[in-house]
């Protein structure tokens with residue numbers, strides 16, 4: 001059974017300047033112990049997808065349609081109180097910038113202990129502190145007892161990200177959502193954090209959704225990839241086929257525009273920019289940037305074409321090759 | 326015993342270069358930081374740039390890589406004197422521009438332009454794109470009236486911006502387009518050298534590729550020389566002819582791009598390169614054993630010996646006592662290390 005199953009998710013923001021249809025029918029699933037990568041340029045809807053799962057959309061954002069099944073329960077019907085219980089306990093999240101997501105006025109160790117106390121009512125303060133220090137050691141923080149009583153600004157970026165991971169894992173969640181967890185870090189620190197996340201996935205069996213636009217990180221970390229464009233999933237593939245034979249022209253564009261350390265190919269940029277959700281073009285949303293676009297692409301939205309259970313592409317080029325749904 | 330040429334960088338410069346347009350020698354830029362109690366105040370210095378020497382040949386791209394805080398931007402800023410260097414020489418086309426008076430420096434300033442990381446904050450939000458690009462032309466009294474207009478439109482076209490958008494404000498453009506505005510402004514006064522400080526780091530990969538290809542085309546068409554500062558190693562490898570690796574205010578290795586990757590000499594360079602994930606999922610290199618913390622120890626730059634010794638797997642007692650010099654081990658390949666990797670291989674084979 002899938003741990004998480006997202007089906008036909010539509011999330012909109014109702015802003016003063018009008019409606020922003022950020023997600024338009026996103027579907028994907030993740031199994032227990034699996035690492036799923038979500039890739040796509042800025043503004044494609046990666047973060048809104050994860051914020052929708054956690055229902056952290058603020059008062060302007062709303063899930064208009066669709067279903068989010070987590071361990072067989074429908075999260076979209078959960079009350080605020082029920083969601084608070086899920087967050088941090090069963091599903092937790094790590095963000096890109098650890099300095100802005102940690103409270104600058106509270107000692108880092110205490111921030112971990114507070115999360116534990118929030119979800120484990122039977123713990124005493126001392127037990128929570130002990131557990132927090134244990135977590136700090138697990139994420140590789142040297143002199144954990146000493147660091148427990150330091151403030152976020154006293155730690156380096158890499159150490160702050162380790163604290164965030166310790167908070168996220170404190171209650172042994174089933175699902176960890178990591179949104180660009182290493183983008184703000186140097187490669188040498190990134191290497192350590194990625195190594196740490198591999199260790200965690202291996203030791204705890206936690207499923208991970210890894211959101212990143214760095215394809216090197218994707219190749220290194222994930223089992224399966226979904227590619228998002230303009231609030232939709234345009235390709236779903238296992239990681240090896242994604243790099244060796246990407247199907248969607250957008251996936252091909254992303255790979256061809258990524259400089260690689262181990263090859264000297266010429267970079268081919270994708271022309272143009274991601275459209276704003278309110279100015280989404282007719283037909284296939286990628287058509288103004290697509291080198292393969294034909295007339296039908298400009299007028300009619302392509303259907304999903306499936307190859308087996310876990311391989312999908314949303315593009316007219318594949319319409320006749322396999323059965324559509 | 327192989328015949329390893331051992332020369333310090335100082336002696337070697339001038340012999341190996343094709344034709345350097347810029348030579349930086351023993352550049353130091355220190356920032357005062359006060360410490361101690363108010364009644365016992367002592368001024369300490371943060372050695373942001375500490376003994377940096379390198380050269381850039383006419384028409385090439387020199388990449389500078391290194392971890393955050395290692396002094397890359399301060400090096401670039403010291404060359405164009407956005408910050409005043411504490412000591413050292415910067416030779417540009419035969420003149421030492423590091424020590425000349427600001428009035429003498431003015432014509433050189435025009436000849437060396439800069440492109441910054443953040444296209445969002447480096448452009449004046451209240452100015453039309455037209456005026457942003459025209460500003461350096463007006464300041465340098467290069468074009469007037471109809472000619473000025475013509476030149477601005479031509480520049481917009483050159484960098485791939487629609488001249489019809491000249492009357493818009495920066496916030497009406499995407500990140501990639503804003504970087505194009507920054508580039509148009511930088512090339513407006515026909516400089517010979519452009520220092521690009523993290524020009525694509527804030528952009529998505531697909532847009533990064535657009536900008537990198539634009540920079541390459543402009544280099545070819547206009548005969549530009551670039552210093553390309555970035556922490557993204559694959560992007561630096563893509564655009565550079567030669568690469569200098571910085572660590573805690575020092576250049577620790579400098580070589581042709583291929584030599585740097587294929588015949589790495591400095592242990593730090595090896596560490597840096599091996600940390601970059603490959604885009605081949607069948608060649609995964611990061612293991613769980615790499616989860617261990619090991620961080621750049623900032624502020625403690627007062628060490629006597631090699632600054633990398635605390636993180637270096639090859640460090641010996643001698644490394645902690647004596648700071649290595651930047652020396653040329655092979656033609657054009659410089660390294661600041663007592664026991665460089667190739668030598669290690671040679672010794673193992675004895």
Ligand SMILES: Nc1ncnc2c1ncn2[C@@H]1O[C@H](COP(=O)(O)OP(=O)(O)OP(=O)(O)O)[C@@H](O)[C@H]1O
Nearest residue numbers: 013015020022041042043044045046047048049277
């Ligand atoms: N609070 C909000 N109000 C209005 N629009 C929003 C809000 N949050 C996100 N959006 C819009 O929804 C779209 C998707 O945003 P999202 O942040 O998910 O993109 P992303 O792919 O994660 O981008 P990035 O890589 O920059 O984080 C964007 O067009 C964004 O402007």
Ligand SMILES: Nc1ncnc2c1ncn2[C@@H]1O[C@H](COP(=O)(O)OP(=O)(O)O)[C@@H](O)[C@H]1O
Nearest residue numbers: 356371373392393394395396397398399400623
């Ligand atoms: N104006 C300044 N005053 C004090 N310290 C500075 C100043 N500018 C830079 N530094 C410090 O100098 C070091 C090198 O900075 P910088 O060159 O900006 O690094 P980077 O390689 O990230 O570009 C850092 O420790 C930085 O904090």
Ligand code: SF4
Nearest residue numbers: 284287290297315316
């Ligand atoms: S449907 Fe058409 S425009 Fe869209 S990706 Fe496929 S070929 Fe390109």
Ligand code: SF4
Nearest residue numbers: 631634637644662663
């Ligand atoms: S001098 Fe010694 S410590 Fe420094 S990099 Fe070379 S081997 Fe390592």
Ligand SMILES: [Mg+2]
Nearest residue numbers: 046047048179
């Ligand atoms: Mg995001």
Ligand SMILES: [Mg+2]
Nearest residue numbers: 397398522523
């Ligand atoms: Mg910088």
